[in-house]
Amino acid sequence: TQLLEQSPQFLSIQEGENLTVYCNSSSVFSSLQWYRQEPGEGPVLLVTVVTGGEVKKLKRLTFQFGDARKDSSLHITAAQPGDTGLYLCAGARPTGTASKLTFGTGTRLQVTL
Amino acid sequence: GAGVSQSPSNKVTEKGKDVELRCDPISGHTALYWYRQRLGQGLEFLIYFQGNSAPDKSGLPSDRFSAERTGESVSTLTIQRTQQEDSAVYLCASSPGTSGGGLDTQYFGPGTRLTVL
Numbered sequence: 347t348q349l350l351e352q353s354p355q356f357l358s359i360q361e362g363e364n365l366t367v368y369c370n371s372s373s374v375f376s377s378l379q380w381y382r383q384e385p386g387e388g389p390v391l392l393v394t395v396v397t398g399g400e401v402k403k404l405k406r407l408t409f410q411f412g413d414a415r416k417d418s419s420l421h422i423t424a425a426q427p428g429d430t431g432l433y434l435c436a437g438a439r440p441t442g443t444a445s446k447l448t449f450g451t452g453t454r455l456q457v458t459l
Numbered sequence: 460g461a462g463v464s465q466s467p468s469n470k471v472t473e474k475g476k477d478v479e480l481r482c483d484p485i486s487g488h489t490a491l492y493w494y495r496q497r498l499g500q501g502l503e504f505l506i507y508f509q510g511n512s513a514p515d516k517s518g519l520p521s522d523r524f525s526a527e528r529t530g531e532s533v534s535t536l537t538i539q540r541t542q543q544e545d546s547a548v549y550l551c552a553s554s555p556g557t558s559g560g561g562l563d564t565q566y567f568g569p570g571t572r573l574t575v576l
Binding site for chain 1: 463489490492494499500501502503504507509515550552554556562563564565566567568569570
């Protein structure tokens with residue numbers, strides 16, 4: 347079983363602080379996706395990174411895919427209460443024309459005023 | 460509706476009873492997935508359907524779990540003789556199934572919260 351380990355598991359910070367969440371695996375994936383999940387809802391895709399070393403920015407969120415395509419990081423600048431949620435990374439392996447995802451263990455972020 | 464829908468949203472059952480969970484995917488999506496999420500944890504893959512191909516059942520935890528899909532539409536996940544460890548949120552996702560190379564985007568439903576007493 348390929349596992350994706352995320353760290354930290356829990357993070358409680360104040361508004362305006364910066365943070366980084368890590369996603370590590372011993373396996374190579376075709377792509378790596380980051381999701382955010384809020385209570386009572388399903389995960390929502392934030393970004394997909396495909397190329398080793400790739401960096402993508404989504405407003406205050408910066409995503410990086412490791413050179414070997416085994417690990418990734420999510421950096422949030424100047425966190426806001428609206429960033430609160432469960433952040434999940436997922437490694438994708440193509441299966442036919444779809445993708446099979448292996449999810450990480452999750453990082454629960456709480457941003458307080 | 461435009462998104463993936465699941466029913467019921469909540470299900471409370473007694474140990475030993477059978478339950479059936481339903482998923483309506485986004486129209487036109489050929490791929491459908493079921494996941495289990497225990498409290499505060501990541502998602503655990505259960506089963507995957509794509510078109511007319513044989514389903515990938517590699518994630519089903521025991522033979523008490525089964526799932527069916529009618530064509531490219533509704534899917535049902537059945538858990539027989541439920542146990543307390545089956546308590547979790549069961550999430551369904553669908554994807555277009557048209558992008559190769561790990562780029563296919565999965566869209567998730569809100570989940571069914573199952574509680575086994």
